[in-house]
Amino acid sequence: MVQDSYDQRELLLATLPPSQRQIRTALVVVVTMLILFGVTVRYVNLQLPRLDAFIPILATTTVINDLITSALLFSQYSIVRRSALLVLASGYLFTSLIVIPWALAFPGVFSPTGLFGAGTQTTGWLYIYWHVGQPLILIVAVLLRDQDSEPREFRRPPAVAVGLSVVSVTAIVFGLTWVTIALDNFMPPIVLPDGVRINTSLATPISTLVIVLAGGALALIWIKQRSVLGLWLMVVCCAWLLETATAALFVGARFTLGWYGGRIFGVVATFVVLLVLLSETLVLYANLAQSVMRRRGDRHARHIAMDAMAASIVHEIRQPLTAMLLDTNAAQSWLKEAPPNLNELSSTLDDIAASGHRMNGIVDGVRSMFKKGAHEQTLVDVNELIRETLKIVDLDLRTQRIAVTIDLDNKLPQVLCDRGQLQQVFLNLISNAIEASSSVTERTRDLRIRSVFVPESFEVVIAVEDSGIGIQGGRNNHIFEPFFTTKSTGTGVGLTICRVIVEAHGGSIQASANKPYGAAFTVTLPVGVL
Numbered sequence: 001m002v003q004d005s006y007d008q009r010e011l012l013l014a015t016l017p018p019s020q021r022q023i024r025t026a027l028v029v030v031v032t033m034l035i036l037f038g039v040t041v042r043y044v045n046l047q048l049p050r051l052d053a054f055i056p057i058l059a060t061t062t063v064i065n066d067l068i069t070s071a072l073l074f075s076q077y078s079i080v081r082r083s084a085l086l087v088l089a090s091g092y093l094f095t096s097l098i099v100i101p102w103a104l105a106f107p108g109v110f111s112p113t114g115l116f117g118a119g120t121q122t123t124g125w126l127y128i129y130w131h132v133g134q135p136l137i138l139i140v141a142v143l144l145r146d147q148d149s150e151p152r153e154f155r156r157p158p159a160v161a162v163g164l165s166v167v168s169v170t171a172i173v174f175g176l177t178w179v180t181i182a183l184d185n186f187m188p189p190i191v192l193p194d195g196v197r198i199n200t201s202l203a204t205p206i207s208t209l210v211i212v213l214a215g216g217a218l219a220l221i222w223i224k225q226r227s228v229l230g231l232w233l234m235v236v237c238c239a240w241l242l243e244t245a246t247a248a249l250f251v252g253a254r255f256t257l258g259w260y261g262g263r264i265f266g267v268v269a270t271f272v273v274l275l276v277l278l279s280e281t282l283v284l285y286a287n288l289a290q291s292v293m294r295r296r297g298d299r300h301a302r303h304i305a306m307d308a309m310a311a312s313i314v315h316e317i318r319q320p321l322t323a324m325l326l327d328t329n330a331a332q333s334w335l336k337e338a339p340p341n342l343n344e345l346s347s348t349l350d351d352i353a354a355s356g357h358r359m360n361g362i363v364d365g366v367r368s369m370f371k372k373g374a375h376e377q378t379l380v381d382v383n384e385l386i387r388e389t390l391k392i393v394d395l396d397l398r399t400q401r402i403a404v405t406i407d408l409d410n411k412l413p414q415v416l417c418d419r420g421q422l423q424q425v426f427l428n429l430i431s432n433a434i435e436a437s438s439s440v441t442e443r444t445r446d447l448r449i450r451s452v453f454v455p456e457s458f459e460v461v462i463a464v465e466d467s468g469i470g471i472q473g474g475r476n477n478h479i480f481e482p483f484f485t486t487k488s489t490g491t492g493v494g495l496t497i498c499r500v501i502v503e504a505h506g507g508s509i510q511a512s513a514n515k516p517y518g519a520a521f522t523v524t525l526p527v528g529v530l
Helices: 020-042 054-080 083-104 122-143 158-182 200-224 228-249 257-336 342-370 382-392 394-399 419-437 494-504
Strands: 378-380 402-408 415-417 445-454 459-466 508-513 519-526
Touching: 020 228, 020 257, 054 083, 054 158, 054 257, 083 122, 083 158, 122 158, 122 200, 122 228, 200 228, 228 257, 257 342, 378 382, 378 419, 382 394, 382 402, 382 419, 382 445, 382 459, 394 402, 394 419, 402 419, 415 419, 415 519, 419 445, 419 459, 419 494, 419 519, 494 508, 494 519
Parallel strands: 402 445
Antiparallel strands: 378 415, 445 459, 459 519, 508 519
């Protein structure tokens, strides 16, 4: 069975692989942004009315979103203790803080020339710090991922690391703001003296630098970080690219359609990771809660069933066993007589034999618990049952980064079986494959499930193959024996139950070594006809 104690770090969005649904959603978001970008570029220099409320709304939205995102990433760092997450959280904190002086110093929003004695170049350079810092910090975070893959001992409490990061980022923002305001008259002009038009001779190379950094971050994430968080950070990089392109490369003045559109793309970038962290975390932990409750219910039911079965076996066996002991004592006493009482001895031995047959019947009765009558069996589509079982363990497969390949025969006939019992067999085999692959690090973790119809024998064959550690010591013939296990935490009854269920349905189950790595279990079932 799958271990109940998964490493909690593998259940966070920073490490959990994305599902196909998440990948499709991300592609839809990117395609939508590209369409809007195309419309914006067509009318990029269309001059629109100046909306002084736009800057405070943009700043407030960015500050709130990035502060919450930063807090969520800091909380994940406190659990995972990955430096990349700490840097990424600090990056979002930097963004949320640098936006504040940018908005306060923007001319015409809170004062004609901006607060704090800001000059005409202050907001332009703060904007550059903001948009150069974002992809640069993200690149650093991605590069730290390889360092985080090595196990290390952390002596510093996470609260101290988070506190130092917050203090450092705050100091950097205050320092950049103070220097920019103090040296405003000496800074290269980003905005021309009229306060509206942009100096394209300087803005274009800076925008190109931002695009190169954002593109580099996108490429690094694509290569190194295949996770839910990494997927949506790639969407953020796309939003940064579109924002920079529309806001600077195609725009020569403020308050044009391109200028507004570029900042709207920036708002999209601030929303993406926050919405993903909130929504996907909710979905993830909802699945975990359901999994925990399901496992608790199954475990409780198994305990009750085992207790009841054990009590029943003890009760049923105690009487014939007691009778056998008494008859054995009696037989010994008859033998000690001189001459031995052969008639009584023969009668006593007959009683012992009868008690032995009764105990044998009790054991057969326990085995028959798995043998359901034909009235409890139905025709089942095995392919559908396999897909349904894979959905049950989808979270476990994604957590362990196991690539699943299914090769199911579309012409597979139905099997007459107990649906619940057969699903328990598949669930057990797949769970064992997941557990066997969990310790594999030097190669890809693969799970392949095949089904095929053999017309010569009129049987259905289902194969579950993994690339895990395999069956150690070549003990293929022993793993189906009761209480035989190769796992430190195993009970040795899972595969025994699988064999009993399959044989009760008139089939067979075999284990063999998979090529080149892992184990393969083959279940053969007769085709059922009602």
